[in-house]
Amino acid sequence: MQVLRKLLFPISIIYGLIVFLRNRCYDLGVFKSKTYATKIICVGNLSVGGTGKTPMIEWLVRLLQDNYSIAILSRGYKRKSKGFLLSDDNTIVEDLGDEPFQLKSKFKGIHVAVDANRRNGISELEKMANPDIILLDDAFQHRKVKPDYSILLSAYNNLYVNDWYLPTGNLRDAKSEAKRANIIIVTKCPEDLPESKKSSIRSKINPKRHQKVLFSYLSYNKKLKGKEIDLSELINKEVTLVTGIANSVPLENFLQLEGVTFNHLKFNDHHFFTEQEIQLLQKKECILTTEKDYVRLKSKISNLHYIEVSHEFNKEDRLVFEQTLKQFMTANS
Structure with missing residues (x-):
């Protein structure tokens, strides 16, 4: 499999060029990104594969649900329904897809919707649910929507800075697009990751002045x-x-x-x-x-x-994350 992926390197060059041109068109305003009155928080990654997006959505819900009305919008990957769907008590897993249904089942007071068209999904949620916040699941690369706050996840054992474009690597978006994130979280770290290793990773990521790099590990119940x-x-x-x-x-x-x-x-x-x-x-x-x-x-x-699995942070990183999010939520509210 690895040999085949290497043989497909010329295709990854073409793919990378397409990704670059697309992002450039958004940067120059040729393609338009839409903003919304509702606060939008995006959780995503630059690669295919598991970085822990659903547990991060859960973490955000637990942090914010006591003070805000929350809706979650997902694509609903591999669901058997089409178009926009706002879940209710009669919705089944085949309608939503497994991860949105998991979120619906766990958080009874949260609106969970699916729509491959994120713009349409947000507009429908604003009309039907009128939430304070919409959490966009797996939407970092969907530039038709401009979120107010972006959380970029990258797995410890497969950092985006060490990766390459599909199909040779796992990147579906350019490494340089990490600049759009407010926070970059390295997930699935060893629980006892030493500070020297964190410093080395921060140097590789080379965050912008406005960004923070945090580290989380998986906790199994x-x-x-x-x-x-x-x-x-x-x-x-x-x-x-x-x-x-x-x-x-x-x-x-x-x-x-x-x-x-x-x-x-x-x-x-x-x-x-x-x-x-x-x-x-x-x-x-x-x-x-x-x-x-x-x-x-x-x-x-x-x-x-x-x-059950959840993201956990050391005390310092957790405090930084919570304070940064609360500052965002109280700004211009």
Whole structure:
């Protein structure tokens, strides 16, 4: 696979040129970015693959929901509906897609909508929900909308500064576009990342004067949900780990450190399970999955547990992040 990606290097040059020209047209005003009366916070990345966008949306909701009315707008990747859809109590996972449905299920007081056309989605949310804030999920590269505040995520083991354009690398946007972010968060770091390593990463990223570079790590909840038990109760069981996410390595490493042995059935990101796959899973003694996969499996599989994951920051970075967001929310309000 890596050899094939290298052979496709000429295509990545063409792709990079197209990306450059597109961004240049927006910078020069040839293409227009639209602003809105509602405050827009964008969460995204420059690459394909998992950087933890959904847990970051959850982090923002928890921080802001007590003081503001919040709506979330996502593309709804691999959903089976079309156009704009504002979720309600009758909405099913196939309508929204797995990640938006996860957010809808977890935060009952939040409006969750999907629309591939972000401009239309924002306009519809303003009319139907009139929120104080709209959180744009996975929209950093969607320059038709100009957000008021942008959070750029980059995974520790695959920093955008070390990457290259698709299909040779994983970049879907130019590295230089990081300049549009207010905050750059390096996600999925080791919990005990030394300051010397942070300094080295900051130097590579070379942030602009207006930007802050913060570091987060993944925290897994040892109290499993679904069928609720403690993670330690799986140690002597025959566990099948089922994942349909971009990068399952951090979860695999965590489970191994906790002494959980497992047989791993790995599917593509956002995978919708076939009847044949469901029948196979129904025969397993104990299934552990991610929260995103759980919303696609919960009505079909018994003896199903899921593990919650969240972003965590050290005390200093958390304080910086919270203060910066609160300053943004109170400005011009």
